[in-house]
Amino acid sequence: MERPLRTVDVARATGYSVQQVRDLERLGVLPPADREPNGYRAYGARHVRAARAYRGLAAAVGPVVARRAMIEVRGATLVDAAAAVGELHAQLATERARTLQALDALATIRAEPADPSSGAVLTITELADALGVRTSALRHWEAEHLLTPERVGSLGARVYDAAAVATARVVAALRSAGYGIPALRAVVGALDGLDGTVDAEAxxxxxxxxxxxRSVALLRAGADLAAVVVEQPSPGDAGRDR
Structure with missing residues (x-):
């Protein structure tokens, strides 16, 4: 039988603090530790592997999703566990695909001729149709200080000149890649007409x-995750984890 590990042993083996190891057990990320006659926790190699798997998952998908995944995987069959991990890979692949699509959109925008002196302006409906978004999205971007249309006429109708249209295209491209409003503000703040697409591309x-x-971190967590699933105690052993 393997020698029981103390909390400090698990901490040293995984890079966590003693308190973090206890917290991970309390949160259900680690299987419940056995207890020695003196009441001290007794861990094993499976706890170390579970902690390492969680560290890799947290780096890949964030601590909240990682905690949920660890709890789900620990109680799942091999088929269901593999499906859960596959879904995490799929989510990262989707993020990558959207980012690549946004890069393609920016390349298209940069290739278009920009002539602010042409006098061409678009109404809010025309711009929304050109971007494939709702007019409410343009109003929201305006409220978040991402766009600044001109107001014309007695009713103050919104119109967008060439520079505003270019900015709107960049915002739409970044939104399609999943960028939030704070990140968009940082990019738009550096925009200067179409030249700003350089900042967006970066x-x-x-x-x-x-x-x-994050994908590499998820791959590295795979071996530890597989071990966590394979070495789960059978139903007859459930009473040992108290």
Whole structure:
């Protein structure tokens, strides 16, 4: 039989603190530890593997999703566990695909001729149709200070000049990649007509790098996750984890 591990042993093996190991057990990320006659926790290799699997998952999909996945995987069959992990990979693949689509959109925008002196302006309906979004989305972007249309006529109708249209296209491209409002503000703040797409492209390529790093973290967690599933105690052993 393997030598029981103390809480400090698990902490040293996984890079967590002693308190973090206890917290992970309390949250259900780690299987319940056995108890020695003196009341001290007694861990094993499966606890170390579960902690390492969680660390990899947390780096890939965030701590909240990682906790939920660990609890789900620990109580699942091999088929269901594999499906759950496959879904996490699929989510990252979707993020990557959307980011690549946004990069393609930016490339198209940059290739278009920009001539602010042409005097071409679009109404809010025309711009919404051109971007494939609702007019309410344009109003929301305006409220968030991402767009600044001109107001014309006695009713103050919104119109968008060439520079505003270019900015709207960048915002739409980044939104399609899943960027939130704070990140959009940072990009739009650096925009200067179509030249601002350079900043948007840099942000998207940085996002691709992060997605790649998260994908690698998820791959590395795979071996530990597989071990967690395979070594789950059978129903007859359930009474031992008290």
């Amino acid at each position: 942000a998207l390529r940085e996002r691709l790098e992060r997605i790649a790093g």
